[in-house]
Amino acid sequence: MEDTIDILGLASSELAEMAKAVLPSGAGAAGRIYSRAFHEGRLALDGLGLSAASEAAWRERFSVRLLRPIRVVHDESPAPDGEAISVRDGQARLTAKAVLGLADGGEIECVRIPMAGGDGGKSTLCVSSQLGCRMGCAFCETGRSGLVRSLSAAEIVAEVLTARIVLGWDCNNVVFMGMGECLDNLGEVSRALRALGDSRGLAYSQERLSLCSCGPAGGVEALRALSLKRLNLSISLNAANDDKRNLIMPVNRGNGLAALAASLAAYPLRRNFALGVNWCLMPGINDTREDAREAAAFCSRVGRCIVNLIPYNPGSAPIARAPSEAELERFASWLAEEGCAVKRRASKGGGIMAGCGQLGRRSS
Numbered sequence: 001m002e003d004t005i006d007i008l009g010l011a012s013s014e015l016a017e018m019a020k021a022v023l024p025s026g027a028g029a030a031g032r033i034y035s036r037a038f039h040e041g042r043l044a045l046d047g048l049g050l051s052a053a054s055e056a057a058w059r060e061r062f063s064v065r066l067l068r069p070i071r072v073v074h075d076e077s078p079a080p081d082g083e084a085i086s087v088r089d090g091q092a093r094l095t096a097k098a099v100l101g102l103a104d105g106g107e108i109e110c111v112r113i114p115m116a117g118g119d120g121g122k123s124t125l126c127v128s129s130q131l132g133c134r135m136g137c138a139f140c141e142t143g144r145s146g147l148v149r150s151l152s153a154a155e156i157v158a159e160v161l162t163a164r165i166v167l168g169w170d171c172n173n174v175v176f177m178g179m180g181e182c183l184d185n186l187g188e189v190s191r192a193l194r195a196l197g198d199s200r201g202l203a204y205s206q207e208r209l210s211l212c213s214c215g216p217a218g219g220v221e222a223l224r225a226l227s228l229k230r231l232n233l234s235i236s237l238n239a240a241n242d243d244k245r246n247l248i249m250p251v252n253r254g255n256g257l258a259a260l261a262a263s264l265a266a267y268p269l270r271r272n273f274a275l276g277v278n279w280c281l282m283p284g285i286n287d288t289r290e291d292a293r294e295a296a297a298f299c300s301r302v303g304r305c306i307v308n309l310i311p312y313n314p315g316s317a318p319i320a321r322a323p324s325e326a327e328l329e330r331f332a333s334w335l336a337e338e339g340c341a342v343k344r345r346a347s348k349g350g351g352i353m354a355g356c357g358q359l360g361r362r363s364s
């Protein structure tokens with residue numbers, strides 16, 4: 001199993017070529033085997049008319065490895081609008097965090113976020129791309145643990161499949177906003193995107209996939225070179241002057257705001273697409289009128305943007321308190337006065353340490 005090739009990290013065309021190259025017979029079933037791997041979460045060889053020898057050869061060379069659910073926690077804490085939802089009301093409406101075990105014993109987390117207004121179980125799955133993270137953002141639980149290792153494409157895809165097949169979550173969209181910096185693991189992330197989009201597998205269109213990045217040097221340029229023109233992208237900004245951003249996001253020391261803005265301005269935008277600029281509001285740190293002015297100036301250098309305003313979730317070592325509703329409203333109105341398109345985002349999952357910047361803490 002360990003030295004077999006995990007089909008989940010491959011595109012269907014790659015599997016077909018590999019099967020042809022390494023199997024003495026039975027390679028013609030590659031398309032159906034690929035499709036079943038992504039829909040059933042297993043190496044399903046039954047009913048394909050393969051000989052016993054072909055089946056044995058497939059098992060010797062290839063595998064399908066889902067992750068091991070360790071625990072799932074649902075967030076029953078009241079939503080920001082005051083509505084309390086209990087598990088009895090229907091789990092599909094609750095934000096939920098799953099801790100998943102990797103083959104080497106590591107543990108990662110993914111979060112199901114119900115889609116706004118949806119009671120039919122539609123949700124976005126927030127996945128991890130690394131075990132830990134080396135970016136060291138001051139407000140982030142994952143950043144505090146440092147980087148243990150990057151995930152393989154197969155492990156990233158296995159997160160999605162484990163959520164869909166084992167946990168029964170309906171993951172309409174996938175956003176890379178969990179543990180890790182996705183542009184710090186772009187090779188494997190791009191392979192995972194390709195597998196997730198494969199028409200023989202889950203067939204996620206690029207519009208249903210989003211990357212969220214803190215903007216490491218060269219990252220946006222490397223992403224642009226992949227020509228994934230319909231992929232969504234958001235940047236975790238949080239401060240728009242270099243001194244302040246250097247302090248709370250050390251990545252800025254190697255890729256200052258001018259360089260980041262220039263790389264984002266050159267990022268391809270499809271029609272009706274706006275780059276997401278994420279601003280996690282931390283009282284006393286990034287919540288002044290001047291902060292709003294600087295954020296707007298950054299956005300005007302980038303082009304079409306929408307600022308996602310997210311309330312800070314104090315974690316195990318808080319650097320600020322959570323903002324009040326009035327503080328969020330005031331900052332949103334300052335951004336709007338400066339000409340920014342603003343969207344208020346509820347930080348869902350705060351009650352189970354599944355909110356923005358809270359993954360990777362073993363408290364639940």
Ligand code: SF4
Pocket residue numbers: 133134135136137140141142143144178179180181213214236357
């Ligand atoms: S916010 Fe994202 S990039 Fe920053 S340390 Fe946390 S996981 Fe890494």
